[in-house]
Amino acid sequence: MSSYFTGELDNALGAAAGRAGLGPGAPPGRGNRQGGDFDLGNTQGQRPGTLNALFTDGQPQDSAVVQDDGDTQALTEDDLQILSLLDPAAAPVERTLSSGTYRLDASEGPGPEQSGTVLVTGFPTAEQDRTLLSLDITGTGLSLAGLTVTGLAGTVIIRRSLRPLEQLSAVATSVSRLPLASGEVEIPVRVPPAAARPGTEGGTVGIALNEMINHVTGALRERHASETKVRQFVADASHELRTPLTSIRGYTELIFLSEQVSPSGRSALERVDSESKRMSSLVEDLLLLARLDEGQREGPADVDLSELIVETMSDAQVSAPDHQWKLELPDEPVVVPAVGAELRQVMINLLSNAHQRTPPGTEVATALRIADGSARITVTDDGPGIDPGFLGTIFTRFSRGDAARTSRSGSTGLGLAIVQALVTANSGTISVSSKPGETRFVDDLPTARSGPAPGHRKKG
Known part of the structure; x- marks a missing residue:
């Protein structure tokens, strides 16, 4: 122009x-x-x-x-x-x-x-320049309008074409947030039919994702059924073992009281008695875990943590006088809604773990305080610490890989697993941190009463 x-x-x-x-x-x-x-x-x-x-x-x-x-x-x-x-x-x-x-x-x-x-x-040339400027402005305006319309239309088209992928992402995100580690698991989400139509890339991925979810669901059901069978077997076996173990211990005591045996025979009988007691302890632990898995628990009541900690600390001090024991409590009693016998077992196991797996002279400090609306119990020792490779499985059943903290007595590997199960049953959390010279277990329990913990039911 x-x-x-x-x-x-x-x-x-x-x-x-x-x-x-x-x-x-x-x-x-x-x-x-x-x-x-x-x-x-x-x-x-x-x-x-x-x-x-x-x-x-x-x-x-x-x-x-x-x-x-x-x-x-x-x-x-x-x-x-x-x-x-x-x-x-x-x-x-x-x-x-x-x-x-x-x-x-x-x-x-x-x-x-x-x-x-x-x-x-x-x-x-002023008139010509004005005309050309007007054409430039008009052309630029039309170009921008065209680009805007094209961009909006492209956005709508692209979003419509990517909508199935967004649905796939939402389904995958939902599945990733489900607790699949244990217990009875059901994956309720699936890719909707609109996003799982064959013939398109997104639909093909949606069909594959649904098939994968169905496969994982089936595998989890089989895993849960297998776990249920194993736990039932352990519970039944533990229950059946209680009677013969009681008989063994009774006959051993009867021989000690009524028969004259040689020194070597007495030593053998003492060994039988010791092992039967250890076996009885293992059976009781297995039965406790089985009852927790089945949700057979007493109803919660108000528990004075201050009094409970004082009592368990006194028992631990008597059983391990070669350790240094320290206690820190708040001025006012701390009351939580929980099952008292279960929290007592938690404290017994934590304190036993502290003195059995540390050398004599180790300082074990127990503290109770209120933190963020929860009652926080900490059990800390200045022993050699826990192997970092063992921390990830320390609450796993039959886990005994802690070579750094030498145990002076036999361990079943169930003590800390029972601690975690009991704390979880009482709607609490427990964690552990360790380094040479400091190992600390932290148990947080809610101070307000709530419903039964997920996965557990009140004993009828």
């Missing part, structure tokens, strides 16, 4: 030069055309803004710029200096003058009487 407007101006420049009195384009009847004189003050047929300047041998002779009211105004010396440098043999050019930018054409007189005479004619 700029080239078109420039061509139109160039064509009009020749006609304007003729109207000013140069060459065959001059109006008929103008006698000055034959004499070589020009009448630049004659504005007849000239549009506002038309520029005419006459030079003879490079010196300005006359100049005029047509105004809006039809009058003319002479050019400044600076403008004439710029115009005097134009080459008549060259094509029209654009120059910036004091009154604006002009399209200019220099024409030399055709006759001998006009030799050395140059007429410069020009038109302002």
Whole structure:
């Protein structure tokens, strides 16, 4: 469009030069055309803004710029200096003058009487520039509008096409947040049929995800059924073992009281008695875990933790006098809703673990405080610490990989598993941290009464 407007101006420049009195384009009847004189003050047929300047041998002779009211105004010396440098043999050019930018054409007189005479004619480019600017603005506006519409349409189309993937992501996220580690597990979420249609990439992934969820659900059901069978077997076996173990211990005591045996026989009987007691302890632990797994528990009641800790600390101090025992309690009693016998077992196991797995002289400190609305019990010892590789499985049943804390008595590997099960049954949490010189168990119990812990039911 700029080239078109420039061509139109160039064509009009020749006609304007003729109207000013140069060459065959001059109006008929103008006698000055034959004499070589020009009448630049004659504005007849000239549009506002038309520029005419006459030079003879490079010196300005006359100049005029047509105004809006039809009058003319002479050019400044600076403008004439710029115009005097134009080459008549060259094509029209654009120059910036004091009154604006002009399209200019220099024409030399055709006759001998006009030799050395140059007429410069020009038109302002302001109107052309305004038109081009308007076209630029319009084109830019239309382009931006088109890009906006295209972007919005593309967004809608892309979001519609990606909606099945969002549903797949939501299903995968829901599955990842389910507690699948233990217990009876059912995965209730599936990819909806709209996002699991065959024939599309997203639908194919949705079908595959549903098949994977179904497979995982089936595997978890089989795992839970297997665990249930194992736990039932352990419970039944433990229950059946109680009677023969009791008989063994009874007959052993009877022999001690009524029979005369040799020293070697007495030693053997003492060994039988010791092992039967250890076996009885293992059976009782297994039965306790089995009852917790089945949810056979007493109902919670208000338990004074301060009194309970004092009693269990006193028992531990009597059983392990070669350790240093410290106790820190708040001024006021701390009462929590829980099963007292279960919390007592928790404290007994934690304190026994502390003194049985540390050397004599170890300091064991027990503290009770209120933290963030919970009763926090900490049991800390300054023993050799726990192997970092064992911390991840320390609450696992039959876990006995702690070589750093040497046990001076046989361990079934159930003590801390029972602690975690009892704490969880009472809606609490337990954690452990350890480094050489400091091992700390932290037990948090809620101080407000709540419903039964998930997975447990109140004993009928």
